[in-house]
Amino acid sequence: MAEEKRTRPPRKKPERIPRQEMPVRLPEVRNKDFNEVALGFTPELALIEAKRCLQCPKHPCVDGCPVSVDIPGFIHLVSEGDFIGAAQKIKETNLLPSVCGRVCPQEEQCEQVCVVAKIDKPVAIGRLERFVADYEREQGAVELPKVAPSTGKKVAVVGSGPAGITVSYELLQAGHKVTIFEALHELGGVLVYGIPEFRLPKAIVAAEIETIKKLGAEIKLNMLIGKTRTIDALLDEDGFDAVFIGTGAGLPMFLNLPGENLNGISSANEFLTRVNLMKAYREEYTTPIKVGKKVAVIGAGNVAMDAARAAKRVGGDDVEVSIIYRRARDQMPARAEELHHAEEEGIIFNLLTNPIRFIGSENNAVTATECIKMELGEPDDSGRRRPIPIEGSEHTVETDTVIVALGTTPRKFISETTPDLKTSKWGTFLVDEETGKTSKKGVFAGGDIVTGSATVIKAMGAGRVAAIAINEYLAGL
Amino acid sequence: MYKIVKKQDLAPNITRFSVEAPEVARSRKPGQFVVIRAEETSERVPLTIVDSDPEKGTIDLIIQKAGFSTTRLVSFEVGDGFLDVLGPLGRPTDMEKYGTVVCVGGGVGTAVLYPIVKGLKEAGNEVITINGARNKELLILEEELGAVSDELIITTDDGSYGVKGFGSTVLQGLIDDKKNIDLVVAIGPTMMMKAVAEVTRPYKIHTIASLNAIMIDGTGMCGGCRVTVGDEVKFACVDGPEFDAHLVDFDEQIAKHHYYDKEQKCQMDLMIDKAEEERA
Numbered sequence: 243m244a245e246e247k248r249t250r251p252p253r254k255k256p257e258r259i260p261r262q263e264m265p266v267r268l269p270e271v272r273n274k275d276f277n278e279v280a281l282g283f284t285p286e287l288a289l290i291e292a293k294r295c296l297q298c299p300k301h302p303c304v305d306g307c308p309v310s311v312d313i314p315g316f317i318h319l320v321s322e323g324d325f326i327g328a329a330q331k332i333k334e335t336n337l338l339p340s341v342c343g344r345v346c347p348q349e350e351q352c353e354q355v356c357v358v359a360k361i362d363k364p365v366a367i368g369r370l371e372r373f374v375a376d377y378e379r380e381q382g383a384v385e386l387p388k389v390a391p392s393t394g395k396k397v398a399v400v401g402s403g404p405a406g407i408t409v410s411y412e413l414l415q416a417g418h419k420v421t422i423f424e425a426l427h428e429l430g431g432v433l434v435y436g437i438p439e440f441r442l443p444k445a446i447v448a449a450e451i452e453t454i455k456k457l458g459a460e461i462k463l464n465m466l467i468g469k470t471r472t473i474d475a476l477l478d479e480d481g482f483d484a485v486f487i488g489t490g491a492g493l494p495m496f497l498n499l500p501g502e503n504l505n506g507i508s509s510a511n512e513f514l515t516r517v518n519l520m521k522a523y524r525e526e527y528t529t530p531i532k533v534g535k536k537v538a539v540i541g542a543g544n545v546a547m548d549a550a551r552a553a554k555r556v557g558g559d560d561v562e563v564s565i566i567y568r569r570a571r572d573q574m575p576a577r578a579e580e581l582h583h584a585e586e587e588g589i590i591f592n593l594l595t596n597p598i599r600f601i602g603s604e605n606n607a608v609t610a611t612e613c614i615k616m617e618l619g620e621p622d623d624s625g626r627r628r629p630i631p632i633e634g635s636e637h638t639v640e641t642d643t644v645i646v647a648l649g650t651t652p653r654k655f656i657s658e659t660t661p662d663l664k665t666s667k668w669g670t671f672l673v674d675e676e677t678g679k680t681s682k683k684g685v686f687a688g689g690d691i692v693t694g695s696a697t698v699i700k701a702m703g704a705g706r707v708a709a710i711a712i713n714e715y716l717a718g719l
Numbered sequence: 720m721y722k723i724v725k726k727q728d729l730a731p732n733i734t735r736f737s738v739e740a741p742e743v744a745r746s747r748k749p750g751q752f753v754v755i756r757a758e759e760t761s762e763r764v765p766l767t768i769v770d771s772d773p774e775k776g777t778i779d780l781i782i783q784k785a786g787f788s789t790t791r792l793v794s795f796e797v798g799d800g801f802l803d804v805l806g807p808l809g810r811p812t813d814m815e816k817y818g819t820v821v822c823v824g825g826g827v828g829t830a831v832l833y834p835i836v837k838g839l840k841e842a843g844n845e846v847i848t849i850n851g852a853r854n855k856e857l858l859i860l861e862e863e864l865g866a867v868s869d870e871l872i873i874t875t876d877d878g879s880y881g882v883k884g885f886g887s888t889v890l891q892g893l894i895d896d897k898k899n900i901d902l903v904v905a906i907g908p909t910m911m912m913k914a915v916a917e918v919t920r921p922y923k924i925h926t927i928a929s930l931n932a933i934m935i936d937g938t939g940m941c942g943g944c945r946v947t948v949g950d951e952v953k954f955a956c957v958d959g960p961e962f963d964a965h966l967v968d969f970d971e972q973i974a975k976h977h978y979y980d981k982e983q984k985c986q987m988d989l990m991i992d993k994a995e996e997e998r999a
């Protein structure tokens with residue numbers, strides 16, 4: 243993949259151009275609506291930023307990307323002003339560049355290993371990726387890929403998140419018939435029900451999904467596989483030759499603390515689903531949503547930041563939203579950019595603090611959270627210093643809304659009804675990493691259902707791996 | 720689009736629909752439900768599958784106007800379609816032979832109860848059904864329940880028909896008459912299920928309640944339907960909707976039902992305003 247020939251200009255001496263900042267809307271303006279926060283590069287900014295790339299022959303950035311985007315290749319095209327060519331270059335390995343450019347944790351992936359980072363801030367790979375993909379779409383220049391002649395083979399893709407979308411796209415191109423089964427009433431998985439509009443506009447996700455429809459995928463919404471139909475029925479009765487399972491990790495974890503079932507306490511999934519999928523923030527939609535004046539969000543990952551920032555927007559000016567997190571600042575798992583944006587928007591960080599119980603009123607609504615202060619001890623299994631409660635530091639914080647964002651695990655509809663699918667004790671599917679093959683013949687899996695909650699690009703990478711294996715499997719039938 | 724093929728008013732505010740949903744019809748079992756979204760701007764509403772016809776590919780629903788969303792659903796006509804129908808969801812009722820079973824239904828809970836009565840009868844149980852309503856006009860499914868029960872007792876709160884009083888009182892009477900009861904199934908308003916659970920508790924009669932928890936997705940993704948059952952927290956849409964009534968924290972459920980009262984009232988007011996505007 244990464245080894246193909248590239249035409250590159252001769253190596254230049256590094257020019258001292260600073261990393262170009264991406265225009266963003268003012269915090270006090272944007273935290274009142276759901277329009278996108280970051281505005282993206284202009285062509286001028288993209289041209290300048292592209293010059294910062296050294297076109298390194300060893301291109302460590304490519305190895306830092308889970309789907310090995312030809313980063314120097316596309317940036318070279320950007321520097322020549324061929325934005326559409328650049329977008330097409332990325333799409334050779336990454337189908338959703340306008341999504342990944344926005345939500346990839348670049349600072350831990352491609353940009354972390356960028357050579358420029360040794361002397362300066364890394365090349366803004368993600369921002370460039372986002373720019374060219376947006377440019378291509380806005381110019382109406384998105385072209386449908388070539389499709390191989392029909393093979394007559396049928397594949398069922400279960401779940402329409404990034405993993406399912408990627409698999410479908412690749413298999414359709416290979417000439418197979420693809421039917422996508424999705425439990426919810428919209429395609430896109432976490433991209434539509436989890437990540438809010440202000441970070442990932444749904445019109446962009448819809449445009450990407452449109453491509454799959456144009457390539458001829460059959461879409462079946464409201465199909466909860468394991469309930470509406472089983473995997474065995476798909477294979478044995480409905481004539482599918484193979485099945486890909488990309489059902490994600492959708493089951494929210496709770497703290498199991500006293501009072502957690504009080505009114506006003508919900509999972510981030512519930513809160514974000516009401517906001518994003520059910521569009522509670524739009525007047526014409528009837529979904530109820532409630533945010534009080536003192537909101538506590540438990541957790542510090544991307545999900546917690548999304549919930550906190552969405553709560554701020556729903557709750558209005560005088561709402562106070564705090565993150566409660568038991569570890570310290572530099573241990574917060576959310577992307578750096580999201581933390582920064584959250585802080586700018588007025589989210590309060592209550593660190594080294596852990597909730598121990600929730601206190602309610604007589605009508606069963608939460609009124610306060612009892613917390614305890616923490617200090618950092620020895621490193622634990624994850625290598626992070628373990629938080630330890632400080633005795634006697636218990637205190638109560640006034641709270642009328644609590645959003646629990648602790649992470650998610652896979653649901654069991656499929657594993658319970660397909661006994662020959664092997665799972666781990668966490669409920670994730672056991673697969674061969676090189677192929678996505680499960681323990682059941684003709685059944686492949688990838689994305690969060692295999693790894694537990696991870697990232698969009700990792701789910702897409704798993705989808706690509708599985709698509710190659712499915713192609714091989716179908717060829718051998 | 721899931722087309723409506725039949726619509727019938729059963730009582731003031733209670734309507735029965737047959738809806739085309741072939742995938743649901745062929746896999747559904749008694750005790751299971753669907754989640755329906757009427758149109759793009761609608762909420763997702765959980766509704767029990769009262770009956771199904773796998774051949775015709777239809778499911779039957781009985782909907783009571785409770786607020787904004789159900790009122791909107793009931794305004795749909797034959798030939799219209801609901802935008803989304805997802806199911807069958809939840810665990811089916813365990814249809815074993817228990818012996819003598821008393822089924823207590825109240826209000827629209829009677830609709831939820833009907834497929835269970837039918838299933839329990841088919842499983843070889845002696846089924847006594849207590850069908851309660853506020854008054855005669857609101858009583859539904861009398862004939863249908865009569866056909867699948869060994870004995871049917873009607874109660875109305877105001878005495879306008881059948882026995883005057885509550886289902887729980889009649890159940891107490893059956894127990895006092897030394898009737899040997901192996902299982903009680905209670906489905907209706909949360910207060911009523913709580914009352915039934917209190918009647919059977921001292922006699923340790925196994926009692927099941929079908930909870931109408933607030934739901935969003937119905938697929939175990941949001942946790943909005945959490946219920947405390949004994950020492951455990953369960954998701955009603957995945958682990959239920961039926962639970963051991965002696966373990967359920969009914970007060971918590973009642974409180975949850977009032978959480979969005981204000982927002983829902985706003986929706987209703989808006990709808991009424993709009994209707995009046997249109998009339999003017």
Ligand SMILES: Cc1cc2nc3c(=O)[nH]c(=O)nc-3n(C[C@H](O)[C@H](O)[C@H](O)COP(=O)(O)OP(=O)(O)OC[C@H]3O[C@@H](n4cnc5c(N)ncnc54)[C@H](O)[C@@H]3O)c2cc1C
Pocket residue numbers: 345346347400401402403404405406423424425426429430431432433436437465466467468488489490491492514544545548577653655656688689690691695696697698699701
């Ligand atoms: C709020 C939030 C913010 C995030 N932010 C980021 C970020 O900034 N950057 C990043 O890289 N990652 C982020 N992530 C993680 C990322 O979204 C996931 O890792 C990724 O979406 C996983 O993709 P997937 O295809 O495996 O599953 P999902 O996206 O979870 O999609 C699974 C789909 O399968 C459907 N499904 C489930 N069960 C069934 C069934 N039985 N039958 C039919 N359909 C079924 C679901 O409804 C869903 O649509 C975030 C996640 C959340 C929740």
Ligand SMILES: Cc1cc2nc3c(=O)[nH]c(=O)nc-3n(C[C@H](O)[C@H](O)[C@H](O)COP(=O)(O)OP(=O)(O)OC[C@H]3O[C@@H](n4cnc5c(N)ncnc54)[C@H](O)[C@@H]3O)c2cc1C
Pocket residue numbers: 752764765766767768780781782783784785786787788789790827830831930931932933934960975976977983984
């Ligand atoms: C598993 C399950 C099966 C159900 N089966 C049926 C059925 O077969 N027929 C039927 O008519 N109804 C059924 N319900 C109840 C139905 O879903 C609610 O009446 C409906 O969601 C209320 O929506 P609304 O917007 O019309 O009313 P709202 O304005 O939302 O509420 C009006 C009143 O109903 C209460 N309410 C809100 N949501 C629910 C809920 N999920 N369950 C019960 N009460 C609620 C509110 O607390 C309020 O008092 C079922 C509920 C569940 C969970």
Ligand code: SF4
Pocket residue numbers: 306307308309310311313336342343346348351352353367368371699
């Ligand atoms: S897909 Fe993500 S990791 Fe790969 S190059 Fe693009 S932004 Fe970087």
Ligand code: SF4
Pocket residue numbers: 294295296297298301302303304313314355356357358365367
């Ligand atoms: S490592 Fe950085 S500078 Fe080198 S090719 Fe990749 S993006 Fe360009």
Ligand code: FES
Pocket residue numbers: 933934935936937938939940941942943944945954955956957
């Ligand atoms: S309704 Fe969302 S988990 Fe049950």
